[in-house]
Amino acid sequence: KNQVEQSPQSLIILEGKNCTLQCNYTVSPFSNLRWYKQDTGRGPVSLTIMTFSENTKSNGRYTATLDADTKQSSLHITASQLSDSASYICVVSSFSGGYNKLIFGAGTRLAVHP
Amino acid sequence: GAGVSQSPSNKVTEKGKDVELRCDPISGHTALYWYRQSLGQGLEFLIYFQGNSAPDKSGLPSDRFSAERTGGSVSTLTIQRTQQEDSAVYLCASSPDRSGYGYTFGSGTRLTVV
Numbered sequence: 208k209n210q211v212e213q214s215p216q217s218l219i220i221l222e223g224k225n226c227t228l229q230c231n232y233t234v235s236p237f238s239n240l241r242w243y244k245q246d247t248g249r250g251p252v253s254l255t256i257m258t259f260s261e262n263t264k265s266n267g268r269y270t271a272t273l274d275a276d277t278k279q280s281s282l283h284i285t286a287s288q289l290s291d292s293a294s295y296i297c298v299v300s301s302f303s304g305g306y307n308k309l310i311f312g313a314g315t316r317l318a319v320h321p
Numbered sequence: 322g323a324g325v326s327q328s329p330s331n332k333v334t335e336k337g338k339d340v341e342l343r344c345d346p347i348s349g350h351t352a353l354y355w356y357r358q359s360l361g362q363g364l365e366f367l368i369y370f371q372g373n374s375a376p377d378k379s380g381l382p383s384d385r386f387s388a389e390r391t392g393g394s395v396s397t398l399t400i401q402r403t404q405q406e407d408s409a410v411y412l413c414a415s416s417p418d419r420s421g422y423g424y425t426f427g428s429g430t431r432l433t434v435v
Binding site: 211238239248249250251252253256296300304305306307308309311312313314 | 352354361362363366371414426431
């Protein structure tokens with residue numbers, strides 16, 4: 208069964224600190240892996256998309272890594288800001304039935320405190 | 322429009338009533354998706370439309386759920402005889418084609434069945 212698991216479920220950090228969120232997946236076939244940020248009451252917004260051959264991708268203070276052999280990904284947030292408080296969702300795309308289907312993790316809820 | 326628009330943003334309905342949720346995708350996007358997000362859960366796929374092709378309805382949880390997309394643009398998700406377990410945020414997304422790149426989510430409709 209295709210699954211995406213994220214850890215931790217929730218996390219509290221102080222403003223200015225770094226943190227790393229984890230994602231493990233069992234999805235086949237694999238097309239790409241995405242990290243989304245979802246603010247409360249809003250839809251998810253894409254942060255990064257990585258294909259099988261990409262090991263790392265950055266978007267400002269966000270850096271995602273992908274190990275396709277171990278089927279693990281991480282999202283590192285540097286110098287956190289209050290506005291980083293949100294849910295971060297790991298999503299794996301799988302081409303099946305003629306289109307790319309997205310399989311979503313349950314998300315990590317991050318709270319950044321002053 | 323500039324983004325994916327969903328209406329209403331919030332809906333409270335009595336158990337047993339029917340509800341309609343609307344999604345206006347980005348102009349020119351041929352692919353449209355509906356998801357359900359329950360508290361603490363990952364996004365659950367409901368249905369996918371691609372152009373004039375037959376939709377992928379494999380995610381609809383019961384025959385009380387249906388969706389249509391008129392003229393390849395606006396989509397309506399209908400839930401008949403609502404139950405309390407239908408309470409969730411219903412998210413719509415669109416993308417330019419079946420590749421899944423350029424995926425954009427709406428802000429969702431929060432449905433509460435009382």
